[in-house]
Amino acid sequence: MKIAQRAQQIAPFYVMEVGKAAAELVAREGNHPAMIHLNIGEPDFTAPPLVQEAAIRAISGGHTQYTHAIGLDALRERISQWYAQRFGVSVAPQRIIITAGASAALQLACLALIEAGDEILLPDPSYPCNRQFVQAADGIATGIPVDAASRFQLTAEQVRAHWQAHTRGVLLASPSNPTGTSLAAQTLSDIHAVVQQHGGITLVDEIYLGLSYDAAYGQTALALDENIISINSFSKYFSMTGWRLGWLVVPPALVNPIEKLAQNLFICPSTVAQHAALACFEPDSLAEYERRRAAFRARRDLFIPQLRALGLDVPVEPDGAFYVWANCAEAARRIGVPGSWEFAFALLERARVAVAPGKDFGSQDVSQYLRFSIANSTENLQEAIDRMKRLLHG
Incomplete structure (x- = not known):
């Protein structure tokens, strides 16, 4: 074979x-x-008790059939409210796409935005699967060496110096796996400005954003502008790893293309997991x-x-x-x-x-x-x- x-x-x-x-x-x-x-x-x-109980209710109540490809409207609304309450950032629920884990979010974003031969810049070291999502879309994942001096994160100067004719954008992570370090708000803003100057894309993996411990960090990249593409997940902060549920926040123009991809590739995220995730946002x-x-x-x-x-x-x-x-x-x-x-x-x-x-x-x-x-x-x-x-x- x-x-x-x-x-x-x-x-x-x-x-x-x-x-x-x-x-x-x-x-x-x-x-x-x-x-x-x-x-x-x-x-x-x-997953905490209210989340487990919500899953049981969904199953016993027969709420197990397909949802929209981009997720339950109620869950998109709750995530939007969480951004406002936790980060003071307004994110329209229409820009939020529920996915089969952050992995599906990254795959959908890469397939929607990367042409064959497009280069995406990443820090080195970084999470290995992020490179694979780029390459699965026939892109080129280029790691740029980073060290302790930049907290193992890219700088705007590095992005500017490494940008080439075939470079399409950057894929960052804040906080990062494996280092646990975050991008300072000004550093992220500077990188995004370079990317925007080239008409590129800024993708930010924020799946550990809820687990931030330092007041100097812990702000979502979505505070910059609506051209940021943010990947998030219910796995880490929300303790739902095996439930395979995440989300993607995209500019309005990307919603329909990604919805079409999601319809064909995934049908929809897990219905039971979505109903359970609604309980993540209860006060308890x-x-x-x-x-x-x-x-x-x-x-x-x-x-x-x-x-x-x-x-x-x-x-x-x-x-x-x-x-x-x-x-x-x-x-x-x-x-x-x-x-x-x-x-x-x-x-x-x-x-x-x-x-x-x-x-x-x-x-x-x-x-x-x-x-x-x-x-x-x-x-x-x-x-x-x-x-x-x-x-x-x-």
């Missing part, structure tokens, strides 16, 4: 490879001591989400100082999400391995701690970095630190 080139050329999602290796190790040797998973970006919290649910946000921040504040004490440097403290991007070069030398890939498997096999190796996220110094997901309990995070300490210091 002949396999299409796009399928042959796609890179593995290495964090999943680590997960497979962890599962094989447990199957082979048992789960004693228990494997601690700091490799997957999934909240350990599940929002209060619970804020308690969880505080818990994630407390985990960050517990974990990072101890990680640094072990010799794993965190050059920029994350201001959002639940990731820590740590330089493991010194720690790797201490146990006699050359880089983060080998160090990740040493942690897996000798400490039973699963983490994401840097090679998943680009090519800029990734052999020196690991991504820790702190979407785990305080007890497990402390146990992971203790195990790494024994490995590194005996």
Whole structure:
């Protein structure tokens, strides 16, 4: 059977490879001591009670048939209200498109906007699947090296310097996976101005926006103007990962083209998940989400100082999400391995701690970095630190 080139050329999602290796190790040797998973970006919290109850009501009430391709009007309205209440930004519900997760939102945006050969600029490191969405639309994903000096985010100067005749736009993330860092409002504004000068597109992945911990950040890119395209999700802040529900905010002119694509590619997002998501915006649910946000921040504040004490440097403290991007070069030398890939498997096999190796996220110094997901309990995070300490210091 002949396999299409796009399928042959796609890179593995290495964090999943680590997960497979962890599962094989447990199957082979048992789960004693228990494997601690700091490799997957999934909240350990599940959907709160009102959301679960809303799903049950939808099923028992027979609200399980197709919705509009772009989602329930009531859910689009609730998201619009959330933008106004949480961020003080007016977003018309007609610009909001409900999708089958943020992944579908990114796919729809890329298919609607990218022609074959168009280049999209991204920071390096960045979330690996974002590159794949661009390439699946026959575009070219070009990573621009970033470092701690810019908080691992692109600058307007870099975008201006790398813009070419075939460049179509930028795909940013704020807060970012894997670094947990956000774009300052002025930096984002400056980048968007460069893009607009070239008649390009600014796509911003905001799926971790609700999990922002620093007053200097945490503002939606939609505050700039309606030409911004924002991707968001119910998975992270709203704790609905497996429900596969997200949304896209687009300029008015893009609604109809994306609706046609959604009709053909997805029919509609999960009806049950949409009815359940309406309950995310009830006062009790929002209060619970804020308690969880505080818990994630407390985990960050517990974990990072101890990680640094072990010799794993965190050059920029994350201001959002639940990731820590740590330089493991010194720690790797201490146990006699050359880089983060080998160090990740040493942690897996000798400490039973699963983490994401840097090679998943680009090519800029990734052999020196690991991504820790702190979407785990305080007890497990402390146990992971203790195990790494024994490995590194005996």
